[in-house]
Amino acid sequence: MAFQVTGPDKVQLSRLQPFLDQEEVEEAEDGQLLEPEAWRTYTARRNALREFLTCDLSSHLLKRHHARMELLRKCSYHVEVLPKHLALGDQNPLVLPSTVFQLIDPWKFQRMKKVGTAQTKIQLLLLGDLLEQLDQGRAELDALLESPDPRPFLAGWALVERRRADLSAVMDSFLALMVPGRLHIKHRLVSDVGATKIPHIRLMLSTKMPVMFDRKESVAHQDWVTLRWFVTIQPAVPEQFELRFKLLDPRTQQEHLQRGLIPVAACSFEVHNLLPNRVYKFTVKRAESYTLVYEPWQDSLTLQTRPRTPEGPVPGRLGKPAPLTTASER
Numbered sequence: 001m002a003f004q005v006t007g008p009d010k011v012q013l014s015r016l017q018p019f020l021d022q023e024e025v026e027e028a029e030d031g032q033l034l035e036p037e038a039w040r041t042y043t044a045r046r047n048a049l050r051e052f053l054t055c056d057l058s059s060h061l062l063k064r065h066h067a068r069m070e071l072l073r074k075c076s077y078h079v080e081v082l083p084k085h086l087a088l089g090d091q092n093p094l095v096l097p098s099t100v101f102q103l104i105d106p107w108k109f110q111r112m113k114k115v116g117t118a119q120t121k122i123q124l125l126l127l128g129d130l131l132e133q134l135d136q137g138r139a140e141l142d143a144l145l146e147s148p149d150p151r152p153f154l155a156g157w158a159l160v161e162r163r164r165a166d167l168s169a170v171m172d173s174f175l176a177l178m179v180p181g182r183l184h185i186k187h188r189l190v191s192d193v194g195a196t197k198i199p200h201i202r203l204m205l206s207t208k209m210p211v212m213f214d215r216k217e218s219v220a221h222q223d224w225v226t227l228r229w230f231v232t233i234q235p236a237v238p239e240q241f242e243l244r245f246k247l248l249d250p251r252t253q254q255e256h257l258q259r260g261l262i263p264v265a266a267c268s269f270e271v272h273n274l275l276p277n278r279v280y281k282f283t284v285k286r287a288e289s290y291t292l293v294y295e296p297w298q299d300s301l302t303l304q305t306r307p308r309t310p311e312g313p314v315p316g317r318l319g320k321p322a323p324l325t326t327a328s329e330r
Contacts, residue, residue: 034150042150045157049145052164056171057138062131068178069131074210076286076295077120077180079113082202104201116205116293123177130174137167180205205293209233211241211284213301217268220280220303224272229284229299231267240265240287248279248302263287277307 034042081104141163147153153160209232217228227243246259258275274280285298 034154038154039150042154045160046145046150046153049141049160049164053138053141053145057134057141057167059138062134062138065131065134065174069127071210072127072178072207073124074297074299076208076210077116077293078206078208078289078291079116079293080204080206080291082204112203113291113293116203120180120205120294123180127174127177130170130177133170134167134174137163137170141167180207208235208286210297210299211286212299213282213284215301218282218301218303220305222276222306222308223274224270225274225280225282225303225305226268226270227282227284227301228268238265241267242285242287243269243271244283245271246281247275248281274305276305279304 214228219226241264243262243264250256281302283298283300
């Protein structure tokens with residue numbers, strides 16, 4: 001027989017409703033549909049599900065993973081050659097990665113780079129799919145948690161527990177895939193070098209943070225621009241960059257030459273001899289290296305130069321004007 005609230009108790013409950021929050025009112029009404037023991041079971045299981053959604057699969061946590069995923073889609077991926085094991089105190093120069101890298105067969109290494117490209121693309125696709133599963137699973141459990149009728153919740157608790165376990169496994173797989181893994185080598189990469197002892201090597205995928213324009217420090221002037229960019233995690237070794245620029249909506253054949261590719265060994269550069277009051281697009285990326293396997297994104301910035309002053313001399317420019325680079329964009 002169902003436990004129901006009647007008579008004075010029901011009147012008292014209706015009087016207390018304005019002083020209760022909405023969740024407490026709903027729980028009091030739900031309690032009228034269940035036996036006392038079933039109600040206690042329902043409350044305990046509901047609290048357990050709420051804790052799972054709050055701690056293990058919170059909306060804040062998923063937002064952080066989405067932000068991390070967007071960052072990974074902007075990273076560049078490289079293959080690293082490392083000794084499989086390095087004995088402590090071993091001074092043999094052949095165990096150093098730079099020397100081992102020189103002994104690798106270039107053709108075989110190019111094949112491994114293609115494998116690394118495919119592995120990186122698959123890994124990013126899997127991460128996106130797993131994150132979508134987490135979003136969908138949380139939405140399903142959250143809808144079940146907010147259901148006004150407790151009876152379907154209790155009847156399907158076994159499925160709820162299975163869904164929780166599946167989502168926990170999905171989360172574990174997602175976190176494991178966040179770190180680039182090892183490349184599997186089917187054939188020897190080092191050619192036969194006679195009696196020279198060659199250590200075992202391994203290939204690993206590594207991630208480099210994206211190169212991004214500093215939009216506060218990048219400024220357009222009348223006929224030149226100051227550009228600055230940065231990398232979130234500074235590398236130990238200085239990097240080389242490629243800066244591209246082009247005039248948007250060129251009107252003459254001469255204006256089509258307002259574009260170029262500039263190699264830069266710093267995180268800032270000034271592009272001079274631009275046209276006043278025109279819009280230019282700039283892109284920056286790392287200079288291509290022998291170890292690059294995948295780079296799906298590069299940052300771009302659009303700036304408009306200032307109009308020409310109607311009178312007076314042109315203000316002096318900082319630094320030495322650089323001649324306009326006319327190399328066509330690749």
